[in-house]
Amino acid sequence: MSLRYALLGLLTDRSASGYDLSRAFDRGLGRYAWHAQHNQIYQELNRLAADGLTEVVEEGARGRKTYAITDAGRADLLDWLRRRPARAVVRNEWMLRLFLMSALDPEETRQILVDFADQMDRELAELTTLLATDTEFSDHPQSFGTIAAHFGQRMYPAMRDWARDEVGRIDRSRPPG
Amino acid sequence: MSLRYALLGLLTDRSASGYDLSRAFDRGLGRYAWHAQHNQIYQELNRLAADGLTEVVEEGARGRKTYAITDAGRADLLDWLRRRPARAVVRNEWMLRLFLMSALDPEETRQILVDFADQMDRELAELTTLLATDTEFSDHPQSFGTIAAHFGQRMYPAMRDWARDEVGRIDRSRPPG
DNA sequence: AGAAGCATGTAATGAGTTACATGATTTG
DNA sequence: CAAATCATGTAACTCATTACATGCTTCT
Numbered sequence: 001m002s003l004r005y006a007l008l009g010l011l012t013d014r015s016a017s018g019y020d021l022s023r024a025f026d027r028g029l030g031r032y033a034w035h036a037q038h039n040q041i042y043q044e045l046n047r048l049a050a051d052g053l054t055e056v057v058e059e060g061a062r063g064r065k066t067y068a069i070t071d072a073g074r075a076d077l078l079d080w081l082r083r084r085p086a087r088a089v090v091r092n093e094w095m096l097r098l099f100l101m102s103a104l105d106p107e108e109t110r111q112i113l114v115d116f117a118d119q120m121d122r123e124l125a126e127l128t129t130l131l132a133t134d135t136e137f138s139d140h141p142q143s144f145g146t147i148a149a150h151f152g153q154r155m156y157p158a159m160r161d162w163a164r165d166e167v168g169r170i171d172r173s174r175p176p177g
Numbered sequence: 178m179s180l181r182y183a184l185l186g187l188l189t190d191r192s193a194s195g196y197d198l199s200r201a202f203d204r205g206l207g208r209y210a211w212h213a214q215h216n217q218i219y220q221e222l223n224r225l226a227a228d229g230l231t232e233v234v235e236e237g238a239r240g241r242k243t244y245a246i247t248d249a250g251r252a253d254l255l256d257w258l259r260r261r262p263a264r265a266v267v268r269n270e271w272m273l274r275l276f277l278m279s280a281l282d283p284e285e286t287r288q289i290l291v292d293f294a295d296q297m298d299r300e301l302a303e304l305t306t307l308l309a310t311d312t313e314f315s316d317h318p319q320s321f322g323t324i325a326a327h328f329g330q331r332m333y334p335a336m337r338d339w340a341r342d343e344v345g346r347i348d349r350s351r352p353p354g
Numbered sequence: 355a356g357a358a359g360c361a362t363g364t365a366a367t368g369a370g371t372t373a374c375a376t377g378a379t380t381t382g
Numbered sequence: 383c384a385a386a387t388c389a390t391g392t393a394a395c396t397c398a399t400t401a402c403a404t405g406c407t408t409c410t
Contacts, residue, residue, distance in 0.1 A: 009277035019389050033272035062378045062389050093265035095210040100186035144276050151339050158335035162328050239361045239406045
């Protein structure tokens with residue numbers, strides 16, 4: 001059901017097409033909070049419209065359909081946000097890999113950590129560039145995309161630093177070369 | 178497929194029953210990396226055994242079956258660990274709720290962020306105490322649990338700082354009182 | 355004897371992935 | 383006019399959840 005609320009949440013910000021929402025997932029929400037692919041998004045949008053939680057407010061070029069959230073949709077979202085589940089679902093494939101990585105030998109583990117740290121640096125650089133150049137963020141400082149970007153600015157350095165800490169620990173316990 | 182590797186990873190550490198593994202998920206892995214329920218775990222264990230990646234090494238009281246990883250299972254796990262997906266699946270219902278929170282009014286949003294930041298501080302304090310007192314960490318510096326603890330030491334402050342940043346942004350855009 | 359915890363499972367349904375499929379519009 | 387990007391979908395399959403179902407063992 002979470003995908004449904006992710007979509008309603010994004011549509012609270014502004015009306016959008018399935019394509020727009022798919023891009024929003026790729027950039028922000030999907031990286032940190034909830035991953036979904038375009039086909040699943042389109043299917044869920046059709047179901048939301050059928051349930052009266054969203055409606056098509058515009059049809060543009062190339063079959064583009066712009067969806068808006070309805071009052072019923074807004075009510076449903078607020079209801080969900082105010083409920084506190086005892087146990088929430090967490091699935092993070094990267095985290096799982098990093099947890100299980102010590103099944104490999106120290107050399108290989110070290111390389112994975114070094115690569116991971118480098119990737120976090122690249123993601124951070126990409127995000128910083130995006131924040132500096134895309135007017136989306138200055139125009140909508142309260143939007144989910146902006147919030148996600150700020151979250152990324154805190155998370156990427158933290159994950160990079162953790163990985164480099166671990167590399168240091170491996171090197172100290174088993175000096176290389 | 179990730180559940181399959183999560184189970185193989187845990188069985189690399191030591192042999193265990195479905196019940197043991199289910200508890201391991203509830204305590205650790207499921208909180209940070211990969212969530213799964215008992216019935217899914219039992220089903221996957223049966224499939225793993227059918228595929229020759231694990232085997233039943235002991236049958237105890239109350240139908241208890243202890244599984245061990247086989248050589249084929251170990252090979253499969255290492256193979257998976259060495260593959261690097263371009264972008265891995267992330268699903269975190271708590272994170273999603275935090276991102277969508279601004280659909281509520283600023284007052285409610287602010288309170289949730291303040292509570293979240295405080296909770297991160299508490300988790301960090303608890304973890305720091307645990308790292309200083311529990312010999313588990315000094316005795317097994319390379320273990321799964323130690324790696325996770327170090328990860329927490331970097332993540333909790335990052336999430337706390339992000340939440341406090343957001344509180345600051347809310348206050349600046351709509352001063353309280 | 356009763357409660358708490360141990361231990362495993364099935365069936366139906368819903369969520370999510372993979373592969374396939376198509377075509378329009380804009381940009382260089 | 384070719385390439386990139388926009389834009390939406392279906393079908394078959396696998397993964398995951400919910401509800402149901404059973405019985406044993408240990409502790410008090």
